[in-house]
Amino acid sequence: MSETWVRLELDVAGFDHDRFAGYVTECQLNGLRLTTLADLGDTPEHRRKLYELNKECSADIPGRGKFFSIDEYAERRFADASYNPRGVVIAVEGDDWVGMAATSRHEGFVFNEMTGVRAGYRGRGISIAMKTFAMGFVRECGASRVRTFHHPANAAAIAMNRKLGFVDAAD
Template identity: 75%
Template sequence: MTNQWVKLELDVAAFDAPRFETYVARCREDGIRLTTLAELGDTPEHRRALYALNKECSADIPERGEFYTYEEYAERRFGAAGYDPRGIVIALDGDEWIGMAATSLQEGFVFNEMTGVRAGHRGRGISIAMKTFGMAFVRESGASTVRTFHHSANANAIAMNRRMGYVETDTETDG
């Protein structure tokens, strides 16, 4: 395979928010609460919960390999210059953390680092709802573009992003 990564980009101004707000509403109807790490509290306990959720959801990424230790994760996620807890969306079913959509601020764009939902809660539109909910942070940041990338074998994630209006690009996605 010549290119194992699919790089995608979303034009924030062209994002059809009303179309995707229905996913947010459906989550609420199903008792799923969407919030941010900032709203929950950017505490050591919540950072550990985010790590555990990220580790579990990342296990399904093709060719992901071994996940970071907590210390490595904390340095890469919370110690990064673009980290902002307002950009970490959490989906809660009661007190259970069932999904996350993590973004970071980069120079000139927002980078969608990871979106994942626990296996037992997939297929309900929670990923789209979290990414839609997170667009408030993107708009507040003033960014005109959101970028992400996926392994080419991660067909579900690629299809979800394309459904939301992401298009393929050759632009570098990391900061």
């Protein structure tokens, strides 16, 4: 990996939930529902839908390369000890899944693995709404920090995380 990835971290205690709660409300007013994979049902059918959504949303990530096969994805995501379906937020419009924010629990922190929104839904604050909604899981985990990283050319994702209060990670 020749690029230096941008590693970001959020202090959970300093996260201003009230400042971003309006994004969640705005999504709801526009016909979107935010929920978790646990609430929808962590079924093989829903895992397949998550895979397809993640694959589509990941296609635009600079430096991403070829996406995992469904079997590789299942092993990396669902078979991993850090996986919890309560940590996977889904933005739903009718029966369509339009966005996801997947987090996983680790020793002392929660890792934001992927936040993505289908191209036709971008620019509406859905990513911020999903990440705000996901803070419930972060607090449930008792984590003091949320970590993530991005390719340096992924300016939109970096800016969105900085808006939420993420700063450059110290380590």
